[in-house]
Amino acid sequence: MPDPKPLVLILGGTADAIRIATDLVATAKYRVLTSLAGKVKSPKPIPGETRVGGFGGAAGLESFLLQNNVAAVVDATHPFAAQMSANARAACDATRIPRLQIRRPEWPRHPADRWVEVDTVAEAATRLPALGRRAFLTVGLSELDPFRDRADLWCLVRVVDTPAAPLLNGPHLTIAARGPFHEADERILLETHKIDVLVTKHAGGDATYGKLKAARDLGIPVLMIRRPPAEPGDTGLPEEAVAWVEKQAGLCPDPRRG
Numbered sequence: 250m251p252d253p254k255p256l257v258l259i260l261g262g263t264a265d266a267i268r269i270a271t272d273l274v275a276t277a278k279y280r281v282l283t284s285l286a287g288k289v290k291s292p293k294p295i296p297g298e299t300r301v302g303g304f305g306g307a308a309g310l311e312s313f314l315l316q317n318n319v320a321a322v323v324d325a326t327h328p329f330a331a332q333m334s335a336n337a338r339a340a341c342d343a344t345r346i347p348r349l350q351i352r353r354p355e356w357p358r359h360p361a362d363r364w365v366e367v368d369t370v371a372e373a374a375t376r377l378p379a380l381g382r383r384a385f386l387t388v389g390l391s392e393l394d395p396f397r398d399r400a401d402l403w404c405l406v407r408v409v410d411t412p413a414a415p416l417l418n419g420p421h422l423t424i425a426a427r428g429p430f431h432e433a434d435e436r437i438l439l440e441t442h443k444i445d446v447l448v449t450k451h452a453g454g455d456a457t458y459g460k461l462k463a464a465r466d467l468g469i470p471v472l473m474i475r476r477p478p479a480e481p482g483d484t485g486l487p488e489e490a491v492a493w494v495e496k497q498a499g500l501c502p503d504p505r506r507g
């Protein structure tokens with residue numbers, strides 16, 4: 250027999266999404282389905298149901314929402330997954346399905362931080378080697394193009410999965426690791442590889458903040474890629490997701506049923 254509980258779709262790929270799935274499953278009031286893009290080989294376990302792979306743009310997501318009778322969408326994708334968030338907005342607007350976009354706070358900027366803010370990874374690449382020649386790149390596997398043929402830099406590249414082939418044509422070292430990353434370990438990494446510039450996205454969150462504290466302590470400049478803006482509509486923190494879901498029309502438990 251189909252589960253009569255309302256279906257909440259979480260757009261995932263982040264630790265925030267796992268936390269929200271855990272919280273929603275714990276209420277026992279909803280069917281919880283987390284969607285992953287399928288870019289990571291072995292994702293961490295997620296409570297509830299999961300599905301993997303793209304929907305086929307905003308139109309594909311719209312069909313998915315209607316076919317599966319989705320009651321609410323929580324967009325807990327990474328702050329830089331702008332395409333997925335735009336598709337979620339378009340599909341939810343078209344179907345009038347409520348949508349919450351999770352926005353974790355940006356990292357606080359300390360007076361001793363040497364951040365240089367830029368809009369894109371490509372722009373960050375143009376600031377090198379003026380700002381540094383030994384770069385620690387934590388921008389994600391799919392954003393390495395601007396560094397691909399740089400013979401004038403040495404790059405330490407951190408990705409989630411061990412790649413099958415070299416990631417860059419210039420001199421580099423790849424490390425495969427999954428956060429959280431602690432400040433002391435990040436400091437050792439920066440010192441061991443004589444890193445003189447860090448390139449990162451302004452993701453926010455505790456799990457990857459350690460490298461920024463280590464860079465600050467070592468006086469290393471940071472090329473900080475600004476976040477794309479949030480989609481218009483409801484936004485919230487991961488810990489606010491359950492309360493938001495419960496507030497949506499049709500999802501509030503009927504108080505008369507006790």
Ligand SMILES: NC(=O)c1ccc[n+]([C@@H]2O[C@H](COP(=O)([O-])OP(=O)(O)OC[C@H]3O[C@@H](n4cnc5c(N)ncnc54)[C@H](OP(=O)(O)O)[C@@H]3O)[C@@H](O)[C@H]2O)c1
Pocket residue numbers: 260261262263284285286288301302303304305306307309310325326327329330331332333334336388389391450
């Ligand atoms: N961008 C980052 O820096 C970053 C960092 C850490 C984790 N992630 C996670 O990695 C995934 C991909 O990120 P991205 O920046 O490549 O996304 P994106 O550029 O915004 O999305 C590209 C396409 O990937 C598919 N997709 C993305 N997230 C999906 C999801 N949760 N479920 C199903 N399909 C999804 C969609 O394909 P269709 O159009 O076919 O539906 C989307 O149009 C996301 O889940 C994100 O949370 C991204």
